[in-house]
Amino acid sequence: MKKLSKYCLSISGPDFEQCSQQLQLSEFVELRLDLYSLSEEELVSLLKTPKDYIATCRIEDEKTSITLLKKAIELGANFIDVDIRRTESFINELREYSSRYDCKLIISYHNYKTTPAKEELLSIYDRGISFGADIMKLATFVNSESDNSILLGLYSICDNLVAFGMGELGKISRLASLYCGAQFTYVSASSTSTTASGQYSYSEMKNIISAINQEQDKPISLIGFMGVGKTTVGDAFAKQSKIKFIDIDQEIEKQTSQSISSIFETKGEDYFRSLESKTLQDVTTNPSSVISCGGGVITREENRIILQEKTICIWLKADVEYCLNQIEGNNRPLLEVNDPLKKAQDLYKSREAFYKEVSHIVINVKGKSIAQICKIINEKINKPL
Known part of the structure; x- marks a missing residue:
């Protein structure tokens, strides 16, 4: 299946003329077959649209719903959406029928009053996946900001998920879901033609994403404790993304023709930190790059400001013991002491708040493998189209 737009426009209708007009706005739409007043001929014409589409039918009568959804499958639907509260026989019949036509199955759960606890939502997700869902959709009403946190937190646990909140408080989750891993989000043709509470209009969503993407046209910086893998991850991600990789320590070594340990030994840490600050300021002018920073770069306020304001700053986080295992045998000037573990723990404790302060991600x-970390970075900074 070709790559879909990130915005699925819910066609509200209700008549054929309005459906046709709304179809012109997006290449990916949801046809709400339960909302329309159409003749048989108009329905067939609508279902034959060359647009990518999800066919949804919330009519209570299962026989009527099956008939309409099967017709949509036969005429080219990319997805059908089936509510998880339908009977098991209903879901099984449509799953088997859609598979014959290479039509994907979305199983959806809606709660128009509240957002259940995380454990309950995970149970619903597991049930939907067990029924054979290609995508599980969870849409719940948001009564507090913590409800948004519950919904968006599911993306770190669940694959093939589209989860967001309804209502005004849940509106932001429809946008945030795109940056958490949702394949798409739902939008309306206009502010007066929404099919659910809290929907952005297509133009609103496009404008917001455009503004965010302009803000995101910055280099990526990787921070974290020594040995966490900034250089390895940065180099791998840069190659994968076909952008420039810059290692600040390596840049300093090129400029001075000295190793970092030699600079520490001959000129001291303060001198090195000044070189580090100047190099950071210079390299952040290139937006198409990944910058690997030294573990102590965040100890200077001027560097923290640059990282926070001029880069997309990613903290690669791990405990001290993990980091020390990764650098065993390597020369690290700050750990050339009698008790390197104690020294590392003290360093980490003094820097942790700074890592947290400047990081956006x-x-x-x-x-996690290097490939898995790169995949997460890509998902976190993904720019919806």
């Missing part, structure tokens, strides 16, 4: 790297 935090990735726990322990137990």
Whole structure:
């Protein structure tokens, strides 16, 4: 299946003329078959649209719904959306029928009053996946900011998920979901033709994403404790993304024709930190780059301001013991002491708040491969089209 737009426009209708007009706005739409007043001929014409589309039918009568959804499958639907509260036989019949036509199955759960606890939502997700869902949709009403946190937190646990909140408080989650891993989000043709509370209009969403993408036209900086893998991850991600990789320590070594340990030994840490600040300021002028920073770069306020304001700053996070295992045998000037573990723990404790302060994105790297970390970075900074 070709790559879909990130914005699925819900066609509200209700008549054929309005459906046709709304179809012109987006290449990816949701046809709400339960909302329209159409003749048989108009329905067939609508279902034959060359647009990518999801066919949804919330009519209570299952026989009527199956008939309409099967017709949509036959005429080219990319997805059908089936509510998880339908009977098991209903879901199974449509799953089997859609598979014959290479039509994907979305199983959806809606709660128009509240957002259940995380554990309940995970149980609903698991049930939908067990029914054979290609995508599980969770849409719940948001009564507090913590409800948004519950919904968006599911993306770090669940694959093939589209989860967002309804209502005005939930509106932001429709946007944020795109940056958490949702394949798409739902929008309306206009502010007066929404099919659910809290929907952005297509133009609103496009304008917001455009503004965010302009803000995101910055280099990526990787921070974190020594040995966490900034250079390895940065180099791998840069190659994958076909952008420039810059390692600040390596840049300093090129400029001075000295190793970092030699600079520390002959001229001291303060001198090195000044070189580091100047190099950071210079390299952040290139937006198409990944910058690997030294573990102590965040100890200077001027560097923290640059990282926070001029880069997309990603903290690669792991515990001290993990980091020390990664650098065992390597020369690290700051750890050339009698008790390197104690020294490392003290350093980490003194820097942790700074890492947290400047980072826009935090990735726990322990137990993850380089490829997995790069995939997470890509998802976190992905720019919806």
